[in-house]
Amino acid sequence: MNKIVKFSIDGVECLATRGQFVVDAAKENGIYIPTLCNYPGVKPKGGCRICTVKINGKLMTACTSPVSEGMQIENNANEINEIRKAIVELLFVEGNHFCPACEKSGNCELQALAYRFHVMAPRFPFSFPIRKVDASHPKIIKEQNRCVLCKRCIRAIKDYKGRSIFAYSKRGNRVEVGVDSKLGKELTDELAQKAMDICPVGSILVKEKGFYQPIGTRKYDKNPIGSDIENLVVSKP
Amino acid sequence: MGQKITIEPVTRVEGHGKVTIHLDNDGNVEQTRLHIVEFRGFERFVQGRPYWEAPVLVQRLCGICPVSHHLAAAKALDVIVGAGNGNGLTPTGEKMRRLMHYGQFFQSHTLHFFHLASPDLLFGIDADPAIRNIIGVAMEHKELAVQGVMMRKYGQEVIRATAGKKIHGTGAVPGGINKHLTEAEKEYLLNGHDPMNIDKMISWSEGALEFFHDYHKNHKEIIDGFVEFPSSYLSLVRKDGALDIYHGVLRAVDANGKKILHDVDYQDYNKYIDEEVRSWSYMKFPYLKQIGKNDGWYTVGPLARLNTIDFIDTSLAQKEFEKFRAYSNGKPSHRPMHMHWARLIEILHAAEKMKELLNDPDLLKGELVKKGTKKFEGVGLIEAPRGTLFHHYKIDENDQIVMANLIVSTTNNNQPMNNAVNQVATKFLTGQKEITEGMLNAVEVSIRAYDPCLSCATHAIGQMPLEISLYDHKDQLIDKRRS
Ligand code: FES
Numbered sequence: 001m002n003k004i005v006k007f008s009i010d011g012v013e014c015l016a017t018r019g020q021f022v023v024d025a026a027k028e029n030g031i032y033i034p035t036l037c038n039y040p041g042v043k044p045k046g047g048c049r050i051c052t053v054k055i056n057g058k059l060m061t062a063c064t065s066p067v068s069e070g071m072q073i074e075n076n077a078n079e080i081n082e083i084r085k086a087i088v089e090l091l092f093v094e095g096n097h098f099c100p101a102c103e104k105s106g107n108c109e110l111q112a113l114a115y116r117f118h119v120m121a122p123r124f125p126f127s128f129p130i131r132k133v134d135a136s137h138p139k140i141i142k143e144q145n146r147c148v149l150c151k152r153c154i155r156a157i158k159d160y161k162g163r164s165i166f167a168y169s170k171r172g173n174r175v176e177v178g179v180d181s182k183l184g185k186e187l188t189d190e191l192a193q194k195a196m197d198i199c200p201v202g203s204i205l206v207k208e209k210g211f212y213q214p215i216g217t218r219k220y221d222k223n224p225i226g227s228d229i230e231n232l233v234v235s236k237p
Numbered sequence: 238m239g240q241k242i243t244i245e246p247v248t249r250v251e252g253h254g255k256v257t258i259h260l261d262n263d264g265n266v267e268q269t270r271l272h273i274v275e276f277r278g279f280e281r282f283v284q285g286r287p288y289w290e291a292p293v294l295v296q297r298l299c300g301i302c303p304v305s306h307h308l309a310a311a312k313a314l315d316v317i318v319g320a321g322n323g324n325g326l327t328p329t330g331e332k333m334r335r336l337m338h339y340g341q342f343f344q345s346h347t348l349h350f351f352h353l354a355s356p357d358l359l360f361g362i363d364a365d366p367a368i369r370n371i372i373g374v375a376m377e378h379k380e381l382a383v384q385g386v387m388m389r390k391y392g393q394e395v396i397r398a399t400a401g402k403k404i405h406g407t408g409a410v411p412g413g414i415n416k417h418l419t420e421a422e423k424e425y426l427l428n429g430h431d432p433m434n435i436d437k438m439i440s441w442s443e444g445a446l447e448f449f450h451d452y453h454k455n456h457k458e459i460i461d462g463f464v465e466f467p468s469s470y471l472s473l474v475r476k477d478g479a480l481d482i483y484h485g486v487l488r489a490v491d492a493n494g495k496k497i498l499h500d501v502d503y504q505d506y507n508k509y510i511d512e513e514v515r516s517w518s519y520m521k522f523p524y525l526k527q528i529g530k531n532d533g534w535y536t537v538g539p540l541a542r543l544n545t546i547d548f549i550d551t552s553l554a555q556k557e558f559e560k561f562r563a564y565s566n567g568k569p570s571h572r573p574m575h576m577h578w579a580r581l582i583e584i585l586h587a588a589e590k591m592k593e594l595l596n597d598p599d600l601l602k603g604e605l606v607k608k609g610t611k612k613f614e615g616v617g618l619i620e621a622p623r624g625t626l627f628h629h630y631k632i633d634e635n636d637q638i639v640m641a642n643l644i645v646s647t648t649n650n651n652q653p654m655n656n657a658v659n660q661v662a663t664k665f666l667t668g669q670k671e672i673t674e675g676m677l678n679a680v681e682v683s684i685r686a687y688d689p690c691l692s693c694a695t696h697a698i699g700q701m702p703l704e705i706s707l708y709d710h711k712d713q714l715i716d717k718r719r720s
Pocket residue numbers: 034035036037038045046047048049050051052061062063064
């Protein structure tokens with residue numbers, strides 16, 4: 001039987017099912033903990049560290065830590081938000097992110113996080129890596145300049161046998177995510193669209209479909225990322 | 238002793254340029270050049286990008302008339318996605334784009350006339366620069382300044398309703414448009430609170446023409462007599478010869494109005510037009526191939542359009558056009574200050590067109606996008622406020638752009654502007670002992686009439702100030718003025 005546990009976030013008392021990950025438990029209590037590599041329904045990986053919180057005084061990733069009775073979580077604190085902001089900034093300078101002509105602008109989670117954390121001007125030097133646009137697949141373009149290596153596509157886009165259609169290639173700071181050379185033909189139109197939607201940035205683009213969604217109707221055009229959770233009135237378990 | 242004058246930066250134009258004037262020992266103008274000193278290279282960095290990004294990416298060339306680049310690129314890509322050669326879109330697709338384009342004509346021309354050009358007219362070419370600017374206009378001719386600001390705003394609102402955003406929107410996609418006009422947007426633009434409605438915009442446009450006619454009557458020497466620059470003219474015209482800034486065939490006429498390019502399909506533009514590179518400017522020099530490098534240059538823009546077309550298909554603007562044509566006895570007008578006149582007629586035409594479109598039900602419903610058999614190359618032409626704009630793309634089988642060629646309006650006007658500078662410098666500076674600010678402004682006025690966008694022309698960033706330098710015959714800098 002599920003056991004309900006009591007814990008607190010920034011001093012606010014919360015309830016959740018034992019074993020739920022802290023991000024999900026917070027969400028059910030109407031509290032937003034920012035995430036990037038995490039995606040609902042996909043096994044968490046704890047890769048990007050945007051969801052960093054302090055659990056009982058220690059910095060941990062909220063997407064991979066299960067809640068337990070009496071946990072004291074610090075979330076919306078200056079110190080923690082500064083860490084998150086720095087991670088977002090580092091992701092920007094580490095790739096080549098030019099929002100103005102990006103199909104994902106307005107729907108992009110990285111851009112939305114930058115707005116949420118008030119990234120106003122570059123603080124770290126740009127590394128301007130030389131990366132390519134891989135347009136060789138007939139259905140999608142993999143824009144390596146924008147990839148943040150969150151691994152969402154690798155974890156979520158599987159063929160009918162459950163094999164990942166996307167895979168890593170290369171090593172070290174040259175590592176790339178691309179369509180697996182052997183499984184590329186398994187990428188159906190539906191999966192291609194799902195991959196584009198699941199990509200938090202504009203790194204996976206379905207071919208010939210850019211800019212169909214008008215400005216003003218995009219996900220983060222009017223409301224900042226996380227506001228849907230914060231405005232959620234949740235029935236507690 | 239000979240001298241060289243440099244005007245840098247040229248002011249109240251978009252972008253950055255400089256003029257150099259060489260005087261010989263006797264103070265005669267020996268050589269003049271308008272140098273465009275910015276470089277950006279959009280044609281290069283668009284290579285490798287997915288083709289559908291081009292309309293959104295390339296419009297970043299310019300903050301004044303990005304819509305022109307947005308639409309010219311989209312038109313080129315219409316060809317690539319098999320949606321005809323500029324006239325194969327759905328009614329909704331084409332009309333929404335047209336509305337966007339008229340909105341931008343309205344705002345850009347208004348900006349030029351009220352903010353950039355009117356100070357010269359209102360205060361005189363040799364007035365104190367401290368008042369010869371838009372702030373001076375606002376202080377002394379409040380009503381005019383307010384109209385300028387509000388008309389510009391109206392145009393921007395039309396762009397926002399069609400492209401999602403006032404500057405650098407996304408409305409046009411290859412093969413069509415991404416949105417309808419909503420009822421609320423239609424209502425706001427048609428019948429908005431005074432003065433933000435189309436009827437007021439039409440009446441203010443008529444008012445601006447009245448102001449011009451009045452001014453013209455009392456200042457013939459400025460509007461007619463400043464100088465004359467005989468030239469050939471090139472523009473798009475509708476197949477039946479009407480003014481059409483969105484789509485048509487290419488026509489050129491010589492200085493007497495005789496057709497020298499006979500309404501040709503612009504997909505073959507490079508059969509008729511070539512570009513020459515000269516070492517001292519980042520801006521190329523286009524010319525009509527059949528006539529050759531030396532004499533094949535031509536002028537584009539408002540004056541060129543009104544010199545090439547046969548008529549205007551909106552009644553108020555047509556009446557004004559008739560006056561305009563009659564004034565030059567049915568021949569092309571070569572007077573640079575008549576560009577302002579032509580621009581005002583186009584403002585009125587754009588306002589009338591917007592009214593027509595805003596009442597059109599096709600904007601509110603209907604198919605947005607159309608596609609057909611894919612091609613790997615496409616050319617898109619449009620009349621930007623400053624003149625004919627060419628976008629040409631080739632893509633590969635992976636949908637990546639492999640070639641882009643852009644000939645922007647200001648580039649088309651490169652030779653005419655250089656000629657203008659030469660003529661005005663010769664007229665105002667020859668034999669003068671002292672070079673005054675007023676004389677140098679006369680040079681700038683001649684450039685300004687073309688409403689050049691030098692950032693666009695070299696695809697460069699920043700504002701467009703201009704500098705004039707004066708050099709002696711040994712190329713020693715003697716004097717420099719930065720306005
Ligand atoms: S969201 Fe938790 S580490 Fe990325």
